[in-house]
Amino acid sequence: MQLVTSVNSHSIAVMLLTVLALFLFTREKIPLETSSLFIIVALTVGFTIFPYEYENKELHSIDFFSGFGHEALIAVCALMIAGQGLVRTGALEPVGRVLSKLWASSPKLSLLLTLIVGATLSAFVNNVPIVILLLPILTAVSIKTKTSASKVLMPMGFATLIGGMSTTIGTSTNLLVVSVAVDMGMRDFGMFDFIFPVLIAGSFAIVYLWLVVPYFIKERRAPLMDTSPRVFTAKLMITEESASKDQALNELILKTDGMMKVLRIHRNSNDMYVLPNSKTIIKAEDMLVVEDTPENLKSYEKILDAVLYSSLGAVDEEHPLLEEExxxxxxxxxxxxxxxxxxxxxxxxxxxxxxxxxxxxxxxxxxxxxxxxxxxxxxxxxxxxxxxxxxxxxxxxxxxxxxxxxxATSDLTHTKQAPIAFFIMFGIVAVAALGILPIAISATLGVFLMFLTSCINWKDASNALNTQVILIVVASLALGGALLKTGAASYIAHLFVLSMDGMSTTFMLSGLMLLMAIMTNVVSNNAAAVIGTPIAIGIAQQLNLDPEPFVLAVLFGANMSYATPMAYKTNLLVMTAGGYTFGDFLKVGIPLTFIMWITFSWLLPLLYNI
Missing domain, CATH: 3.30.70.1450 (Regulator of K+ conductance, C-terminal domain)
Structure with missing residues (x-):
């Protein structure tokens, strides 16, 4: 990357667009897909109307679409589909069964094992299937033991995020950072090249999640904790003495302030069911089939001067509504x-x-x-x-x-294709780890084999692919390319170095990582990673240092999605299942971010002698 210490009109426009993009990515009311598409359109149209030349050649606006065919996006999509194959076949259920049994005997030790297993699996498989596997198990255990699921669900979710940062294929963020770095002339990272610092930092984090978090996080009760049925299907019989006799159905509904919803009418005179119509006249001995809460059903009984029946007979104090099935x-x-x-x-x-x-x-x-x-x-x-x-x-x-x-059950099921899906996924990882094939090719081959062996079908594949992920990756790659080729990334790197004048290299490295950690909790982690990577390489070039530790600072920082529920998709799943609040994520996530940041800030300079 050419060092740039001044700006031109195009680099200013790209920097302003980057700021706008980061703002749009934080807007909850604007879909991320829409914001991403806007960035792509703005770049392609803008550079078509206002052409730009760099290094004596023209920057073609059509190049901003290259992200749709980028190796990183191909790998991300293929791995998402392969992960769906594991979910659909139940290939990970044996792991779930073992954990479920252990929880019954030793909850404390089982939590530690769950955190380790979740982190280990997430190093090779997208953490969404891992969370989907563990959520039902931990929820069922919490219900059976009458404990709060909030004590274990968030630690489990964060453990999968920690494990995901340890390999090049652990998260889409890792794949993007590595691919962008290679595009800029750096060597290709091996699958396990940065696993050592993650193991050390992750060990401190796992201890925190195991021993500290369950004791200080506030107990939350999710809706599922009360497992008694809430709604019943019952019948309201209109008797000969009822004041509701010979009235139109809409008149009876009005008496309940429009709350009562009649599914059908059982007419005893000829033992038939009548579909409800607002003009239907309700006769004596008609039964209105209604679905509602016990309190509302009893209220309707009183308002309509009717008699409430369940499948077991008339409902009264001695015979309450009860549905064991x-x-x-x-x-x-x-x-x-x-x-x-x-x-x-x-x-x-x-x-x-x-x-x-x-x-x-x-x-x-x-x-x-x-x-x-x-x-x-x-x-x-x-x-x-x-x-x-x-x-x-x-x-x-x-x-x-x-x-x-x-x-309330931890029943787990798997299909006969489960072992096939597992070995295909193992093959994807092994072939890429051994350097036989790039991960984009091995993952695509694995997806083809899953189709061939009926582990998944095309409907499963389309469900696995996410428009939001695809567009944010393409928009981020386009924006990163524009920052690089217009010299904006180099200029931002120059400003960063100037602002840190007199500070040690360790401080600069740590500051860059903290900036990425903050960004990833506010905007998309993929956007933070792709925008940050060329800037990190620019900083290293300004300092005449090896760019690798700076790129890893971006990678690690962009993976610290702990402090907000919207920082990562699995955070939202855990939030709803555990009944957490935004404040719970701040309370647990900020100390976890601090632990990881401090540890990496110590390890990276030590490992790279800077």
Whole structure:
């Protein structure tokens, strides 16, 4: 990279666009995909209208689309699909079964083992499938032992993030940093080239998550902790003496302030069911089939002067509503979920699975209950649906693996393709680690083998791919390229060195890492990594030093996504399942960031003699 100590109009425009991009990436009301597409459009249109030459050659605006075919993006997408293969086949279930058994005998030791296993697996597999595997197990254990899941879920989630930073394929952030560095002329990192510093820093972090966090984090109660059914299907019988006799159905609904929802009408006179119509006249001995909470059903009984019946007969103090075959479960909207950006009514999710929606919880919002029209709310990643249904219907939903389901059981299922998917994933990692094939090629080959062996189908693959991830990667690569080729990255590096004039190299390295750690918790970690990498190399060139430790400072800092729930997608999954607040992430995540930052700030200068 050519050293630049002055700016031109194009580099100023790119720096301003970078600031705007970082601002847009923090806006919750603007989809990340939209912000990413805007950056791509702004760069391509801007450089077409205002051409730019560098090193005696023109910068073609069409080059900003090259991120769609970049080796790093190919590897990220292929690994996401391969990870989906592990989830769909249940290839990791044997690990889950062993952990589930251990929790019953020694919870303290089991937590440590869970943290180590989660971190180890995440070094080779995207941490989303790992979290999806462990969430139901830890939730079920918490319910059975009557302890709070909040004591263990956040430590588990953070352990997978720590493990993910230890190899080149552990996270998409690592893949991007390594690929951008290679594009800029650095040597290619081997899969385990930076595992040693992560092992040391990660050991301190795991001890903190194991021994400290469970004792000071506030106990939170997730909606699932109360496992009694919340909604019942019952019948309201209109008697001969009832004041509601011979009235239209809409008049009866108005008496309940519009709250009562009638599913159908059971007409005893000819033993038939009638679909509800607002003009239907309700006759004596008609039974209105209604679905609601016990309190509301008793209220309707009084308002309509009716008699409440369940499947066991009339409901009274001696015979309360009781449904032994019903159970409660949580459905978390995760990345790739079919329910993301749609409503329950549009997807017909409840009807297809014979379930009832009790409540919807969204982080930072008041929980919507059954009294609200949950079916018409557009669902987002991180939302949690509280559902109720028969045991077999909940089990079918879990076995379908279409959604992340948490219930009171730790039942784990796997298919006959599970061993095949596991060995294919092992082959992807081994071939790349041994240097036989680049990870983009070995992962693509692995995906093809998963299709060939029916571990996944094309529907699974499309669910695994995430538009948000793809566009943020492409936009970040385009922005990073523009910063580099216009000289903006070199100029920012020059300003950074000037601002640190008189400071030691260790201080500069540490400061860069801390800056990345702050950015990754506010904006996308991939954006922070790709923008930071050319700047890190520029700083090293300004100082005439080996760029490798500066690139690793960016990589490590961009992976410290601990302090906010929106910093990483698994943080949102853990937040909803554990009932955490934004403050809980600050309380646990800031000390964890400090531990990792201080340790790396000591290790990197020591390892690279700077």
């Amino acid at each position: 019903q159970q409660i479960a949580e459905v978390i909207i995760s990345q790739g979920s079919k329910l993301n950006n749609t409503t329950l009514s549009q997807s017909r999710f409840l009807q297809r699975h014979n379930l009832i929606a009790l409540a919807l919880h969204r982080s930072g919002k008041k929980t919507e209950t059954v009294l609200k029209d949950i079916a018409e709310i557009s669902l987002k990643i991180g939302d949690v649906l509280l559902i109720q249904g028969k045991n077999e219907h909940i089990l079918e939903l879990k076995q379908s693996r279409e959604l992340l389901v948490l219930d």
